[in-house]
Amino acid sequence: MDLIIVESPTKAKTISRFLGKDYQILSTMGHIRDLPKSSLGVDLEKNFKPQYVVVPGKEKTVNQLKKEAKSAQTVYLATDPDREGEAIAHHAEVICSSPKPNPPAGGQSPKFSRIVFHEITELAVKKALVNPGVVNKDLVNAQVARRVLDRLVGYRLSPVLWKKIRRGLSAGRVQSVVVRLIVEREREINRFKREEYWRILVAFTKGTDIFIAELISKGGKKLAVRSRIPLFADSYTVTKTAIKNERQALDIIFNLNEPFRVEDVDTKELSRHSPPPFTTSTLQQSAYRKLGFSSKQTMRLAQRLYERGWITYHRTDSTNLASMAVEKMRQWINSQYGRSYLPPEPNFYKTKARVAQEAHEAIRPTDFNRREVEKIGNRENRLYRLIWSQAVSSQMTSAKFENTKVEISGEDYVFLVRGSRLIFDGYLKAWGGNRRDEERLPLLKKGDVVVPVTFSPIRNFTSPPPRYSEASLIAILEKEGIGRPSTYAPIISTIQNRRYAEKSEGQFEPTVLGMVTNDFLVDHFKEIVSLPFTANMEEGLDKIANGGAEWKKLIGQFYQPFQKQLEKVEEQVGRVKIPVQKTGKKCPKCKKGELVIRTGRFGKFLSCSRFPECRYTAPYIEKLLGVKCPQCGGDVVIKRTRKGKQFYGCSNYPQCKWASWRKPKEISK
DNA sequence: CAGTGAGCGAGCTTCCGCTTGACTT
Numbered sequence: 001m002d003l004i005i006v007e008s009p010t011k012a013k014t015i016s017r018f019l020g021k022d023y024q025i026l027s028t029m030g031h032i033r034d035l036p037k038s039s040l041g042v043d044l045e046k047n048f049k050p051q052y053v054v055v056p057g058k059e060k061t062v063n064q065l066k067k068e069a070k071s072a073q074t075v076y077l078a079t080d081p082d083r084e085g086e087a088i089a090h091h092a093e094v095i096c097s098s099p100k101p102n103p104p105a106g107g108q109s110p111k112f113s114r115i116v117f118h119e120i121t122e123l124a125v126k127k128a129l130v131n132p133g134v135v136n137k138d139l140v141n142a143q144v145a146r147r148v149l150d151r152l153v154g155y156r157l158s159p160v161l162w163k164k165i166r167r168g169l170s171a172g173r174v175q176s177v178v179v180r181l182i183v184e185r186e187r188e189i190n191r192f193k194r195e196e197y198w199r200i201l202v203a204f205t206k207g208t209d210i211f212i213a214e215l216i217s218k219g220g221k222k223l224a225v226r227s228r229i230p231l232f233a234d235s236y237t238v239t240k241t242a243i244k245n246e247r248q249a250l251d252i253i254f255n256l257n258e259p260f261r262v263e264d265v266d267t268k269e270l271s272r273h274s275p276p277p278f279t280t281s282t283l284q285q286s287a288y289r290k291l292g293f294s295s296k297q298t299m300r301l302a303q304r305l306y307e308r309g310w311i312t313y314h315r316t317d318s319t320n321l322a323s324m325a326v327e328k329m330r331q332w333i334n335s336q337y338g339r340s341y342l343p344p345e346p347n348f349y350k351t352k353a354r355v356a357q358e359a360h361e362a363i364r365p366t367d368f369n370r371r372e373v374e375k376i377g378n379r380e381n382r383l384y385r386l387i388w389s390q391a392v393s394s395q396m397t398s399a400k401f402e403n404t405k406v407e408i409s410g411e412d413y414v415f416l417v418r419g420s421r422l423i424f425d426g427y428l429k430a431w432g433g434n435r436r437d438e439e440r441l442p443l444l445k446k447g448d449v450v451v452p453v454t455f456s457p458i459r460n461f462t463s464p465p466p467r468y469s470e471a472s473l474i475a476i477l478e479k480e481g482i483g484r485p486s487t488y489a490p491i492i493s494t495i496q497n498r499r500y501a502e503k504s505e506g507q508f509e510p511t512v513l514g515m516v517t518n519d520f521l522v523d524h525f526k527e528i529v530s531l532p533f534t535a536n537m538e539e540g541l542d543k544i545a546n547g548g549a550e551w552k553k554l555i556g557q558f559y560q561p562f563q564k565q566l567e568k569v570e571e572q573v574g575r576v577k578i579p580v581q582k583t584g585k586k587c588p589k590c591k592k593g594e595l596v597i598r599t600g601r602f603g604k605f606l607s608c609s610r611f612p613e614c615r616y617t618a619p620y621i622e623k624l625l626g627v628k629c630p631q632c633g634g635d636v637v638i639k640r641t642r643k644g645k646q647f648y649g650c651s652n653y654p655q656c657k658w659a660s661w662r663k664p665k666e667i668s669k
Numbered sequence: 670c671a672g673t674g675a676g677c678g679a680g681c682t683t684c685c686g687c688t689t690g691a692c693t694t
Contacts, residue, residue, distance in 0.1 A: 007688060030688025038681085084687055147685075154684020162682065166674095172684045303689080315687085486686060578674090600673030611674055619672075649671075659670055660694080 069096035082359035184232035192464035209442030274427035276349035280485035
């Protein structure tokens with residue numbers, strides 16, 4: 001019997017349904033061999049020779065692969081069709097073909113065939129089986145280069161941080177850039193100067209209708225002032241008006257004179273195209289924005305949907321849909337919604353990611369007739385419905401809006417009001433007729449006289465660029481090609497576990513430790529924490545994969561200067577002090593020092609500035625919530641676990657051990 | 670669900686990317 005090796009057990013199950021009992025199908029559950037965890041595992045004397053070991057905990061899987069391969073005639077290596085998948089195929093081949101102390105006399109060792117398919121359908125799998133190839137050594141070498149580079153960066157840089165800042169810290173090609181994004185953004189926010197400006201809104205009536213228009217120009221000059229601020233990985237547009245204070249605003253209002261006439265009515269039809277079906281990144285972003293799920297939570301739910309066979313694979317960077325799925329979806333749309341919702345040709349989407357490997361399809365339901373899963377309203381179902389709508393609507397026609405711009409003038413002042421009306425719902429139908437974007441206007445035509453009823457000067461302030469949420473962070477990572485679908489969620493945990501950043505009300509703020517560590521890396525290893533570093537690496541890896549470069553050369557080109565810089569920093573740079581935050585309060589123990597806020601391994605805490613002479617410590621209370629502890633009546637405070645997750649605890653800890661994940665209800669006395 | 674910082678110096682920390690499952694509120 002022949003053996004087929006895939007990565008995911010769910011995939012194995014699906015394929016065995018297609019192929020019946022003729023094949024045995026096993027899964028590797030990801031990588032089976034890797035560099036050892038507790039040493040560098042890269043021989044610097046021997047041209048970066050990597051030392052591979054069986055991944056701890058994978059011994060059973062490996063033994064089973066070996067055993068079944070022995071009795072197989074052909075071993076089909078059907079791991080994912082991307083760089084990591086090629087490496088897994090290679091490792092499986094190595095494991096299954098060794099050790100061969102004495103090649104069985106007369107017996108045959110198995111033949112290895114590399115097969116690939118981009119969609120898991122019976123046809124695709126059977127086609128792959130009759131088109132066997134061999135493992136692509138160049139692609140494997142590209143993966144080795146990627147792995148070795150990440151190991152060198154991570155395992156040589158981290159110890160520098162232990163020595164120069166604090167034990168246990170970490171640095172890496174991906175995580176250090178993520179921390180930098182958050183730190184840079186915080187500084188951009190701090191640099192930002194809020195500016196006051198005023199808007200003038202006027203409520204007009206026409207007949208029995210009322211609508212609100214905004215003053216947009218005065219004496220032929222537009223009031224809006226736009227400025228673009230370049231950001232570290234982005235840019236930000238600030239819009240304000242030329243009205244700087246209340247006096248100017250009132251001045252304008254007192255000078256407004258009737259009559260006010262409709263000067264111009266401009267109506268345009270606008271079509272809005274559906275977004276593409278989900279990739280991992282866009283699923284995480286949408287689930288966060290629309291359902292409030294964290295990326296971790298989203299992945300856990302998606303995993304369950306995938307295991308039950310309800311959705312395609314959920315770790316993907318592709319927006320492509322299997323042609324069979326598109327065909328079925330088109331039939332479904334045609335029969336349920338009708339012809340006008342079906343584009344003449346299928347919609348195609350270009351993938352946004354810079355370095356997409358497109359080993360899998362986009363995320364979609366496996367059966368479009370399944371509109372709900374399990375109990376309506378539960379989390380799994382809500383995520384499923386999101387995936388369903390995104391996939392189905394991606395193959396539907398555009399929605400059409402009629403947008404109206406009405407200008408109203410009075411002397412040398414011009415007011416503007418915009419309206420929007422949905423004239424054809426198109427793909428929005430798959431979202432359950434979402435009409436939130438409409439803004440209805442009364443019927444207005446040129447020359448109409450409208451009567452003002454109220455004048456409202458509105459005070460505004462320009463707002464700084466927003467802090468990153470999980471969603472906006474993942475969007476940047478995908479855009480820059482940093483990290484992969486399988487790592488977006490873990491990265492976000494890592495930077496919090498290391499206490500480089502904390503999430504507060506859904507937004508990332510750098511800690512003092514995060515800023516110190518980032519500044520150290522930017523000062524001394526600028527290239528590695530730059531955005532193009534990963535992009536450049538990918539370029540090099542592509543050359544290796546195409547047979548146009550040797551992996552050892554690429555690593556050497558990176559490592560020689562890196563090594564020099566490591567030595568220089570070791571020698572010349574002193575230990576960095578982590579700054580403390582002053583509180584202005586006296587230490588209650590020694591009465592001499594000042595209480596300061598320090599960041600330790602378990603987050604912030606209070607201690608005496610005279611440490612180590614005075615060893616006073618106390619927990620740092622972030623916020624008093626005004627809620628009493630249900631056990632002892634003390635104050636309930638927000639605390640953070642070792643891993644940085646928020647929980648609620650009693651301020652009398654450790655005397656009172658009360659703790660909860662959820663905020664306790666107010667106790668009324 | 671939780672006690673920290675410095676330095677002494679045992680032994681140890683650390684990367685990214687591919688999988689799932691064992692644990693808990």
